Amino acid sequence: MFARRVIFKLKPFALLEFGAAFVDRVIPMLKRQKGFQDEIVLVIPGATDVMAISFWDTMEDGENWNNSRYHEVMSILRDFLKAEPRGHTFAVIHHSRQNADPADPMVLAS
Numbered sequence: 001m002f003a004r005r006v007i008f009k010l011k012p013f014a015l016l017e018f019g020a021a022f023v024d025r026v027i028p029m030l031k032r033q034k035g036f037q038d039e040i041v042l043v044i045p046g047a048t049d050v051m052a053i054s055f056w057d058t059m060e061d062g063e064n065w066n067n068s069r070y071h072e073v074m075s076i077l078r079d080f081l082k083a084e085p086r087g088h089t090f091a092v093i094h095h096s097r098q099n100a101d102p103a104d105p106m107v108l109a110s
Helices: 015-031 059-080
Strands: 002-008 035-043 049-056 087-093
Touching: 002 035, 002 059, 015 035, 015 049, 015 059, 049 059
Parallel strands: none
Antiparallel strands: 002 049, 002 087, 035 049
């Protein structure tokens, strides 16, 4: 399993609209993507940084999502952002619903 973490820096007072757009428009797109497992979106109360973490079957699935849908997602969220989002892909070593084997060459290669 792999995770894709994206940090969004929001404009002041944009959190509610960002959250609604993410849930109503981005999540349905994610659910149709090959290899998508789950999404969690985190924010510190009162802050403008949002962290979105998506979980994928393979690193390729997560990278394909990023490469094929980035512009579409940005067109949905751009009005709420004050900077370009930053994203990284991680190998998942442990997840409460699924454990990855740390000896797996795909985990170690990441």
